[in-house]
Amino acid sequence: MPLPFGATLPDNPTDAELLQSCKRGEVCAFERLYGLYAARMKSLAYHLLASRGDAEDAVQETFMKVYKAIGAFEENSALSTWIYRILVNSCYDILRKRQRLAEKPILKEFSMDSKLPLKVALERALLKLNERHRLVFLMFEVEGLKHSEISGVLEVPEGTSRAWLFEAKRALKQMLTEPRHEI
Amino acid sequence: MKFECGDLERALANPDLMADAQLHMRDCAACRNEYRIWNEISTAAKQLHCEWDSPDLWPNIRKGLEAQSQPPKHRADWRLWALTAAAAAMVLLAVLRWPQTPTDKSVATANLSAQDFLTDQALKEVEKNEAAYRHSIDELSRLAQPKLENPASSPLLASYREKLQMLDSAILETRSNIAQNRFNVRLQTDLADLYREKRQTLQEVLTRDQSN
Numbered sequence: 001m002p003l004p005f006g007a008t009l010p011d012n013p014t015d016a017e018l019l020q021s022c023k024r025g026e027v028c029a030f031e032r033l034y035g036l037y038a039a040r041m042k043s044l045a046y047h048l049l050a051s052r053g054d055a056e057d058a059v060q061e062t063f064m065k066v067y068k069a070i071g072a073f074e075e076n077s078a079l080s081t082w083i084y085r086i087l088v089n090s091c092y093d094i095l096r097k098r099q100r101l102a103e104k105p106i107l108k109e110f111s112m113d114s115k116l117p118l119k120v121a122l123e124r125a126l127l128k129l130n131e132r133h134r135l136v137f138l139m140f141e142v143e144g145l146k147h148s149e150i151s152g153v154l155e156v157p158e159g160t161s162r163a164w165l166f167e168a169k170r171a172l173k174q175m176l177t178e179p180r181h182e183i
Numbered sequence: 184m185k186f187e188c189g190d191l192e193r194a195l196a197n198p199d200l201m202a203d204a205q206l207h208m209r210d211c212a213a214c215r216n217e218y219r220i221w222n223e224i225s226t227a228a229k230q231l232h233c234e235w236d237s238p239d240l241w242p243n244i245r246k247g248l249e250a251q252s253q254p255p256k257h258r259a260d261w262r263l264w265a266l267t268a269a270a271a272a273m274v275l276l277a278v279l280r281w282p283q284t285p286t287d288k289s290v291a292t293a294n295l296s297a298q299d300f301l302t303d304q305a306l307k308e309v310e311k312n313e314a315a316y317r318h319s320i321d322e323l324s325r326l327a328q329p330k331l332e333n334p335a336s337s338p339l340l341a342s343y344r345e346k347l348q349m350l351d352s353a354i355l356e357t358r359s360n361i362a363q364n365r366f367n368v369r370l371q372t373d374l375a376d377l378y379r380e381k382r383q384t385l386q387e388v389l390t391r392d393q394s395n
Contacts, residue, residue, distance in 0.1 A: 089342040118227045141228035166196040
């Protein structure tokens with residue numbers, strides 16, 4: 001059965017309209033979701049996977065899962081939160097596959113912008129952070145998600161998200177300012 | 184409350200204390216510097232957001248969505264062929280073992296009975312194996328439960344938890360479909376795949392170091 005093209009989606013749909021359109025399997029609704037979230041999803045996935053190709057795979061995989069499961073989405077959280085949660089899970093699936101294949105770690109494709117040494121140092125320091133602290137830092141500071149959204153993505157209380165962000169920044173500050181930390 | 188340099192970290196963690204910290208920083212260069220570094224990290228972090236063109240990504244996703252909306256024909260086909268071949272081999276084996284009788288009629292009857300018997304027998308075997316497999320998975324689930332339910336578990340464990348929930352839901356759905364058509368080999372194979380995936384996921388949970 002071909003996907004419906006969804007002429008029923010208004011120009012500026014509300015979240016609820018978009019969701020209903022997605023639940024009907026209308027491809028234009030998924031294209032709208034892509035337009036809304038793909039850039040941020042790619043960036044977050046890139047920081048988790050250290051590879052643009054894998055980041056794109058994770059985004060693609062996420063859309064497949066969203067399409068498959070949207071009928072069962074119970075609206076206990078925002079659609080965006082649910083999508084980011086699936087994305088993070090997809091990234092971890094890719095990381096697990098890498099572990100299974102005992103693949104060599106991919107070297108981070110560092111930006112070569114010499115005007116931004118702090119940016120480069122920060123990028124390297126992030127790799128040394130505790131996993132959950134890094135994830136919260138990436139979502140809050142880099143991608144601009146709110147603590148309320150992060151708590152939905154990670155299924156932790158908002159206070160925990162704030163505490164993990166604080167721990168992340170404290171560790172980063174230490175790594176970036178104290179000479180004994182080799183970054 | 185008298186705000187001192189040692190309180191700065193608490194203020195950074197708790198925005199309610201920030202007003203006091205700001206007052207303190209007016210006269211404290213060291214804390215001002217600490218606060219500046221703290222903010223610089225946030226400023227630099229914004230620059231880590233990266234965007235690049237992916238002209239093929241949406242077309243690929245679209246293709247994938249279209250493929251998902253089609254029944255998984257090829258996948259089902261090879262499984263069906265493999266299972267049909269296995270079933271045919273078992274039928275042959277059963278026929279060869281079946282006691283030979285002299286009349287054509289009784290041979291025909293025997294073959295028919297053997298086929299019927301084999302189908303039932305095979306189903307019983309599948310159901311017996313499934314029950315045993317399910318039991319061993321339940322045991323693994325029981326062992327993994329404390330790790331999975333730990334509220335302080337890592338995001339990776341949370342992702343395992345979510346995956347297991349999705350698998351459980353898929354298993355329930357497949358089992359419900361099987362209840363309506365117990366002899367459907369494709370459904371039985373799908374169920375076996377789901378159980379295999381669940382077992383593997385649970386084993387990964389159990390072997391994963393929780394310290395991270």
